[in-house]
Amino acid sequence: MLDLFLNAVVAGILLGGFYAAVTVGITIVFGMLDIVNIAHPAFIMLGSFIAYYVNQTYGVDPIVIGVVATPLFFVLGMAMYRIYYTSFERRGQEAIRGLAFFFGVLFIGEVSLILVFGVDYRSVDASYIGTNVNIGPVGLPMRLFVPFVVSLVMLGLVELFLGRTFFGRAIKAVSQDRLALQLMGASPARIKEIAFGLSIATASIAGSMLIIIGPVEPSIGRDYIGRVFAICVLGGMTSIPGTLIAALIIGIAESFTATFYGPSWSPAIAFGLLLLVLAVRPAGLLGR
Amino acid sequence: MKRSPLPFWIGIVVAAALGIAATRVVDNQYYYFAAYVVLQYIVLSTGWNILGGYTGYVNFGVAGFFAIGAYSSVVLIKWLHAPMPVLILVGGLVAGLVGLGTGYLTLRLKGVFFSIATLALAIVLQTFVTNWDYVGGSRGVYTIRPRTVMFFGNYVEFLFIVMFGLALGAVAIAFLIERSWIGRGMAAIRDDELAAEAMGVPTLRLKLFATTLSGALMGIAGAPYPYYVTYLDPSSGFNLSYAVNSVAMPLIGGTTSWVGPVIGAVLLGTVQQVATVTISSAVNLLIVGLLLVFFVVAAPDGIVGLITKLVRKRA
Numbered sequence: 001m002l003d004l005f006l007n008a009v010v011a012g013i014l015l016g017g018f019y020a021a022v023t024v025g026i027t028i029v030f031g032m033l034d035i036v037n038i039a040h041p042a043f044i045m046l047g048s049f050i051a052y053y054v055n056q057t058y059g060v061d062p063i064v065i066g067v068v069a070t071p072l073f074f075v076l077g078m079a080m081y082r083i084y085y086t087s088f089e090r091r092g093q094e095a096i097r098g099l100a101f102f103f104g105v106l107f108i109g110e111v112s113l114i115l116v117f118g119v120d121y122r123s124v125d126a127s128y129i130g131t132n133v134n135i136g137p138v139g140l141p142m143r144l145f146v147p148f149v150v151s152l153v154m155l156g157l158v159e160l161f162l163g164r165t166f167f168g169r170a171i172k173a174v175s176q177d178r179l180a181l182q183l184m185g186a187s188p189a190r191i192k193e194i195a196f197g198l199s200i201a202t203a204s205i206a207g208s209m210l211i212i213i214g215p216v217e218p219s220i221g222r223d224y225i226g227r228v229f230a231i232c233v234l235g236g237m238t239s240i241p242g243t244l245i246a247a248l249i250i251g252i253a254e255s256f257t258a259t260f261y262g263p264s265w266s267p268a269i270a271f272g273l274l275l276l277v278l279a280v281r282p283a284g285l286l287g288r
Numbered sequence: 289m290k291r292s293p294l295p296f297w298i299g300i301v302v303a304a305a306l307g308i309a310a311t312r313v314v315d316n317q318y319y320y321f322a323a324y325v326v327l328q329y330i331v332l333s334t335g336w337n338i339l340g341g342y343t344g345y346v347n348f349g350v351a352g353f354f355a356i357g358a359y360s361s362v363v364l365i366k367w368l369h370a371p372m373p374v375l376i377l378v379g380g381l382v383a384g385l386v387g388l389g390t391g392y393l394t395l396r397l398k399g400v401f402f403s404i405a406t407l408a409l410a411i412v413l414q415t416f417v418t419n420w421d422y423v424g425g426s427r428g429v430y431t432i433r434p435r436t437v438m439f440f441g442n443y444v445e446f447l448f449i450v451m452f453g454l455a456l457g458a459v460a461i462a463f464l465i466e467r468s469w470i471g472r473g474m475a476a477i478r479d480d481e482l483a484a485e486a487m488g489v490p491t492l493r494l495k496l497f498a499t500t501l502s503g504a505l506m507g508i509a510g511a512p513y514p515y516y517v518t519y520l521d522p523s524s525g526f527n528l529s530y531a532v533n534s535v536a537m538p539l540i541g542g543t544t545s546w547v548g549p550v551i552g553a554v555l556l557g558t559v560q561q562v563a564t565v566t567i568s569s570a571v572n573l574l575i576v577g578l579l580l581v582f583f584v585v586a587a588p589d590g591i592v593g594l595i596t597k598l599v600r601k602r603a
Contacts, residue, residue: 036400038348038407087585097584099346099403100539104581107532111574222528226408233401264426268415271408278401279393 003137008259009252014144016251018213020244021151021206022224023231024158025199030229031237032175033192035084039102040228041221042109043073043200047207048216049113055124062124063150066208070201077200080105081193089189106221113218121215129212147209154205158198159240171195175238223267230274296463300456307452311445320448324516326557327448328509330455332530333537333549334462335505340535341543342471343498344478345399349390349406350534352413353503355525356383357510362423362520365431372450372512379511380504387503391496402499414526428521431514443515450512458505462546465501474498475544506534529573533557536580542592551591 022044029037050069051062088098128142162168170191173181178188210216231250235242250273254266314320332350339345347353357379364370364378390409394402418426433443440446465471473494476484485491514520533556541552556576563572587594 036403038404083585091588095399096340096344096346096543097539097588099400100535101581101584103348103532103535104577104584107528107577108574108581111570111577114570115574219528223411226404226411229404230408262419264419265415268412271412271415274408275393275405275412278397278405 004259006138008255010138010140011144011259012252012255013248014141014148014251015213015255016248017148017151017244018144018206018209018247019227019231019251020247021147021154021202021209023228023235023243023247024155024240025202025206026228026232027235027238027240027243028158028171028195028202029199031232031239032171033195034175035081035089035192035196036099037102037196037199038099038225039080039105039109040199040203041224042106043076043203044207044210044224045113045216045218045221046109047073047204048211049117049122049207049218050204051208051211052117052122052124052216055126059125061126062208062212063146063205066205069204069208073204074197074201077197078193080200081196084196085189085192106225110218110221117218119217119219121217122211123215124211126212143212143214147212150205150209154202155240155244158202161198162240167191167194171198172238226274227270230270230277233274234277293463293467300460304452304456307449311440311449317442317444320444322561324444324448324451325561326554327451327455328513329533329537329553329557330550331451331458331509332506332534333541333553334455334458334546335502335509336534337538337543337546337549338462338465338474338505339498339502341538341548342465342474342478343495344481345395345495345498346403346535347406347499347502348403348531348535349408349410350506350531351526351528352406352410353383353387353506354510354513354530355410355413355417355522356386357507358513358520358525359417359423360507361511361514362429362431365514366422366429372515376450376454376508376511380508383507383510384500384504386507388496388500390503391499395492395495395499410526410531414522417525418522424521426522428519428524429514430519433515433518447512447516451509454508458508459546459550461501461505462549466546470494470497529576532573532576532580533560536576536583538590540579540583540590542590544589545592548590548592555591 022041025040025043026037029035029040047066047069051065054060054065055062084098084101088101128146131142133140133142133145160168162172170181170186171194173186174188174191174195181188181191227250231243231246234249235244235246250270253273254269257269258266332354335353336347336350339347360379360382361370361375364375368374370378386409390405391402394405417423423429437443437446440449465474473484473489473491476487476489477491477494481491510525513525517524537552537556538549539552540556541550542548556579560572560576563569563575583590589596
């Protein structure tokens with residue numbers, strides 16, 4: 001019983017670390033810039049399937065593929081923001097039509113992947129997938145541990161970028177006071193474009209992690225919509241450390257549910273928590 | 289300038305007469321099956337539009353509300369062999385209450401939280417139903433149609449007429465709302481919520497009314513569904529295509545009046561019925577997605593907006 005408990009905690013922490021990587025893009029775009037990009041999971045799925053294709057064709061490690069593909073995703077993200085900005089934000093129509101736009105993009109992404117790759121589950125090959133490191137009674141599955149470490153590194157880099165570089169600070173400035181930034185002579189649209197690019201770039205790496213953790217088919221991206229928004233809100237919207245803490249909480253909660261009640265219940269956890277957080281404490285755990 | 293509502297009501301009566309007449313003439317079962325789906329989308333997109341188009345709050349959980357209607361019917365059929373009117377009433381009531389609850393929890397926050405919550409709601413409900421053995425769980429459930437119905441040749445014709453009536457009812461409700469102070473209050477919320485509040489529009493109460501009514505209509509659309517498919521499982525009941533279509537149809541048709549969702553549903557619904565037979569169903573959902581993105585980017589007022597622009601240019 002204790003073994004089961006400890007294993008559930010460890011699996012939850014590892015899973016939570018991965019969830020943080022999936023959410024960080026939403027924290028940047030939705031938390032800081034107020035753009036409701038519900039299509040984010042579609043980009044994560046794209047990352048997964050790029051990793052799948054390159055890995056199966058050339059045998060490259062999925063994480064490496066994810067990292068190498070980030071410039072491509074960065075440009076893709078900037079292009080997405082361009083369309084969003086010229087079509088909705090500038091006209092002040094982001095509320096309904098902007099949302100519907102991202103919803104459409106999410107759907108187009110999913111169906112396109114189905115048309116190309118079919119609805120079968122796909123997976124990647126890497127030497128560490130399937131191996132376990134045992135520490136006492138606790139098994140440390142490498143397919144969860146590797147993404148966990150990569151995720152922490154990525155979150156650290158994003159946090160450094162936001163805190164230490166000019167563009168990073170500018171992104172934070174946009175989230176705090178748009179008007180003041182404009183008065184200082186900087187263009188919010190330009191900075192948001194870079195932030196959106198950064199957000200989608202993280203999806204590339206998160207996608208390659210997703211397919212390491214388990215087999216993937218195009219429509220599972222949807223399961224992540226509620227999860228990422230739940231984590232983002234719970235973590236206080238704008239904070240990267242908050243995102244990590246919230247992701248760990250949700251990871252552990254899901255892992256416990258899967259262990260003690262069965263895996264078919266775990267999708268409801270994040271969504272249930274989201275509804276609860278929205279109802280009780282919309283400012284999040286670390287919010288003011 | 290308030291136009292007389294008389295032509296609208298005459299139109300409703302004529303449509304009803306034509307629908308009943310059709311069952312006397314048309315023999316091919318396929319047409320009833322196809323028309324049922326299109327009519328179902330008229331109810332769904334009209335329901336969505338009362339909240340999305342009139343009030344300006346986006347509901348992505350259409351599949352969830354639809355499934356509430358469908359699964360409450362499954363329970364009533366298994367438990368009490370309840371007749372159709374009861375199914376529709378209860379389906380609408382339960383879905384309306386869930387709409388009210390979701391609205392109450394999230395509408396005091398920014399509008400996006402409502403949208404995200406509705407997405408989440410659909411998944412929570414699906415997980416719940418998947419784990420609920422009484423309604424079949426993940427295996428799904430069979431519902432056996434009553435063998436005979438009065439007046440109609442067979443059950444499919446009866447289902448067609450039921451959905452026809454519901455579609456006309458939904459459109460009539462939308463029409464009445466549009467022309468009352470409720471509709472004007474909703475439009476004020478959509479255009480500027482703060483200003484509306486300041487002018488004394490009871491915004492929270494109107495928003496809650498809209499979420500409740502909108503949810504109820506979606507539940508009503510789902511209530512006869514178990515009899516239509518006869519086999520219902522969570523992945524078909526909670527199919528995301530309901531959500532995509534119900535968002536796409538009003539936005540493509542035009543969101544500011546009752547005509548928009550009807551045009552969108554008839555157009556898109558018919559195209560999909562033809563496309564599902566001729567091409568694959570994945571391609572046809574891709575088309576819907578592309579059309580949705582195209583219209584919100586290029587023609588924000590939908591087909592109705594395009595037509596009015598054309599007419600104004602002529603005049």
